[in-house]
Amino acid sequence: MSSTSTDSTNSGTQLPLRDTAESVKASSAIAWSSFFLALLQSACTFFAALDGLRVAIGVSSLLLASTVGRFLGHLHVDWVRLPMIALALAGSLLNLVVLWQVRRLRSRPAAHWRQRPLSSKKIWMERVQLVLSILTLALIGVEEYWHIRWHHHV
Numbered sequence: 001m002s003s004t005s006t007d008s009t010n011s012g013t014q015l016p017l018r019d020t021a022e023s024v025k026a027s028s029a030i031a032w033s034s035f036f037l038a039l040l041q042s043a044c045t046f047f048a049a050l051d052g053l054r055v056a057i058g059v060s061s062l063l064l065a066s067t068v069g070r071f072l073g074h075l076h077v078d079w080v081r082l083p084m085i086a087l088a089l090a091g092s093l094l095n096l097v098v099l100w101q102v103r104r105l106r107s108r109p110a111a112h113w114r115q116r117p118l119s120s121k122k123i124w125m126e127r128v129q130l131v132l133s134i135l136t137l138a139l140i141g142v143e144e145y146w147h148i149r150w151h152h153h154v
Helices: 017-075 078-107 109-114 120-151
Strands: 006-008 014-016
Touching: 078 109, 078 120
Parallel strands: none
Antiparallel strands: 006 014
């Protein structure tokens, strides 16, 4: 009798365990390589579609360039412009108030015992929010300044 142990399958035949382990490894390798090749093919399809999208964006931007003046004239009416500016102003001011409140609460002596050090991601996100809020306020100011100069009203 052979010294290798055997495993019975559903068909009743005896297969050495070494062969079944090797077949599992082989089928696993085939599955992973199939997955990898499908992933590569998906990436290729994605970039091919993206290339077509770039062409569509280029053509549409060329077509819109000739009519953008009329479109901006319709978009720049007060009933559209003023609510957009009001929402941007309110969102920016609310964001600044929330950031101020968070920093104020963190700096209170009663909060020092329960504070954990902030992660660098959290600090980065707060700084980005601060900069974006200030830039939004600056853009609103610049837009209103030039709107008053060119159109003589808010």
